[in-house]
Amino acid sequence: MDILLQQIINGLILGSLYALVALGYTMVYGILELINFAHGEIVMVGALVALAVLAGLAGTGLPGPVMLVIATLVAMAVCMVAGLLIERIAYRPLRTAPRLAPLITAIGVSIVLQNLAMIIWGRQYIAFPPILDIQIYELAGATITNIQLLIVAVATLGMIGLVLLVNRSRLGRAMRATAQNRDVAGLMGVDVNRVIAATFVIGSALGAVAGVLISAYYGIGHYAMGFILGLKAFTAAVLGGIGNIPGAVLGGLLLGIIESLGAGYIGDLTGGFLGSHYQDIFAFFILILVLIFRPSGLLGEQVADRA
Amino acid sequence: MNLLELHSLAVHYGGIKAVKGIDLHIAEGEVVCLIGANGAGKTSSLKAIAGLLPAAGGEVLFRGQPITRLPAHQRVRQGLALVPEGRGVFPRLTVEENLLMGAYQFDDKPQIRIDLENSYSLFPRLQERRAQRAGTLSGGEQQMLAIARALMSRPRLLLLDEPSMGLAPLMVQKIFETIRGIAAQGVTLLLVEQNARLALEVSQRGYVLDGGRVTLADSSESLLGNPQVRAAYLGA
Numbered sequence: 001m002d003i004l005l006q007q008i009i010n011g012l013i014l015g016s017l018y019a020l021v022a023l024g025y026t027m028v029y030g031i032l033e034l035i036n037f038a039h040g041e042i043v044m045v046g047a048l049v050a051l052a053v054l055a056g057l058a059g060t061g062l063p064g065p066v067m068l069v070i071a072t073l074v075a076m077a078v079c080m081v082a083g084l085l086i087e088r089i090a091y092r093p094l095r096t097a098p099r100l101a102p103l104i105t106a107i108g109v110s111i112v113l114q115n116l117a118m119i120i121w122g123r124q125y126i127a128f129p130p131i132l133d134i135q136i137y138e139l140a141g142a143t144i145t146n147i148q149l150l151i152v153a154v155a156t157l158g159m160i161g162l163v164l165l166v167n168r169s170r171l172g173r174a175m176r177a178t179a180q181n182r183d184v185a186g187l188m189g190v191d192v193n194r195v196i197a198a199t200f201v202i203g204s205a206l207g208a209v210a211g212v213l214i215s216a217y218y219g220i221g222h223y224a225m226g227f228i229l230g231l232k233a234f235t236a237a238v239l240g241g242i243g244n245i246p247g248a249v250l251g252g253l254l255l256g257i258i259e260s261l262g263a264g265y266i267g268d269l270t271g272g273f274l275g276s277h278y279q280d281i282f283a284f285f286i287l288i289l290v291l292i293f294r295p296s297g298l299l300g301e302q303v304a305d306r307a
Numbered sequence: 308m309n310l311l312e313l314h315s316l317a318v319h320y321g322g323i324k325a326v327k328g329i330d331l332h333i334a335e336g337e338v339v340c341l342i343g344a345n346g347a348g349k350t351s352s353l354k355a356i357a358g359l360l361p362a363a364g365g366e367v368l369f370r371g372q373p374i375t376r377l378p379a380h381q382r383v384r385q386g387l388a389l390v391p392e393g394r395g396v397f398p399r400l401t402v403e404e405n406l407l408m409g410a411y412q413f414d415d416k417p418q419i420r421i422d423l424e425n426s427y428s429l430f431p432r433l434q435e436r437r438a439q440r441a442g443t444l445s446g447g448e449q450q451m452l453a454i455a456r457a458l459m460s461r462p463r464l465l466l467l468d469e470p471s472m473g474l475a476p477l478m479v480q481k482i483f484e485t486i487r488g489i490a491a492q493g494v495t496l497l498l499v500e501q502n503a504r505l506a507l508e509v510s511q512r513g514y515v516l517d518g519g520r521v522t523l524a525d526s527s528e529s530l531l532g533n534p535q536v537r538a539a540y541l542g543a
Binding site for chain 2: 170173174176177180181183184185186187188189190191192
């Protein structure tokens with residue numbers, strides 16, 4: 001088996017999940033200059049809602065893929081409503097407040113959501129039911145499963161859809177205009193509040209999809225799963241250039257590959273001193289390096305360019 | 308009927324009482340200017356008319372209806388467009404995307420197409436640069452874009468805030484020729500300008516603002532001849 005190729009494939013799959021979550025961070029940042037730290041918790045809510053729906057559908061005899069689609073749609077709907085409410089209740093009243101206030105609020109919302117999830121779903125790990133027959137394919141000495149292929153396909157579709165929406169549609173043009181100059185967007189007849197709400201709703205829908213895919217990939221869901229995941233997706237967004245949509249995709253994929261290669265080789269590199277369970281250090285090591293050497297990220301606009 | 312009426316409009320801006328109760332009216336088809344020194348309250352007045360700043364007191368009537376509490380995006384739909392100070396183009400949208408933003412409220416594609424062609428024949432330079440990001444344009448080109456974009460919203464009343472600011476004299480001349488052309492097409496204009504002479508030359512009536520109050524209101528011709536105005540604003 002080719003270890004290097006296998007690690008790269010694993011990295012791409014992990015990375016496309018990070019990218020899907022990173023898009024939610026970067027869209028909200030682009031339009032509000034707010035790091036929505038509650039976004040990781042939206043992903044968690046998506047995963048746990050989907051798991052609950054799957055548990056409810058267990059006795060119905062529906063085919064596995066159908067169950068998965070239903071669970072995903074319900075998770076998306078719940079997360080879209082949650083995103084809408086969070087924006088309306090927590091962030092909109094602070095629109096003109098100093099920037100620290102919404103940031104602290106975002107951390108608060110994240111804690112509230114985690115605790116609500118703990119009350120609803122408990123502290124235990126929830127297993128993803130065995131509704132999908134796992135197929136394993138050989139690829140030039142490496143292996144890839146049908147679930148992994150599904151993750152890559154769905155994440156790619158989500159990203160293409162978002163790029164088309166932002167660059168081609170009227171709503172997308174209004175989103176970009178609002179991000180660049182909110183007052184003037186209003187002068188053009190754009191209902192800025194609705195555009196901002198739409199941004200949260202779209203980001204949350206992508207987050208819900210990511211949550212379902214992540215729980216399918218790892219086979220579990222947990223009330224605290226959004227925390228580390230959120231931080232890593234945030235790192236991916238910063239790496240690519242926060243506020244920049246292609247940047248979030250690039251940052252997510254790079255982070256996934258780096259993490260995967262790092263986890264694969266860290267034992268060899270440190271003579272066995274550190275094991276693969278140290279894989280989380282790579283994300284934060286990268287975050288520190290990016291913040292020191294290239295705070296605008298790989299594809300980020302220079303800050304001075306902001307009007 | 309007057310297109311726009313301000314009744315003792317007051318505006319606070321950053322804790323300062325920038326406008327302390329002004330009365331003003333504009334009839335359909337008129338070109339009116341607001342002149343005054345820096346900080347006299349000109350820009351704050353325009354922002355309050357367009358809905359970018361809340362009125363701290365008084366009323367704004369547009370076509371006889373109070374619009375004082377309407378958000379900016381609903382005022383545009385009534386036919387009120389502001390070309391803001393500093394132009395406010397969207398720097399990372401292309402020239403054409405900026406123009407299309409001006410027509411955001413409409414979905415009649417054929418008419419939007421026609422308006423777009425009209426913008427390009429008004430400003431051929433914009434057509435040459437249609438696919439370029441607006442942030443890469445020169446100041447004068449950005450001013451053309453901001454005016455053309457406002458016209459895309461098919462305004463009954465066009466508010467222009469300091470269109471000459473920061474532009475080379477030749478470009479100022481060109482922009483003011485365009486403003487005359489727009490007025491000749493029957494669009495009602497309210498013009499705010501530091502360059503009082505230019506403003507009074509294109510307008511029929513003028514208001515002089517000082518310290519947030521209207522100190523003089525007269526025909527532009529009389530204001531050009533008024534010794535007080537000449538001394539304070541025309542450097543003569």
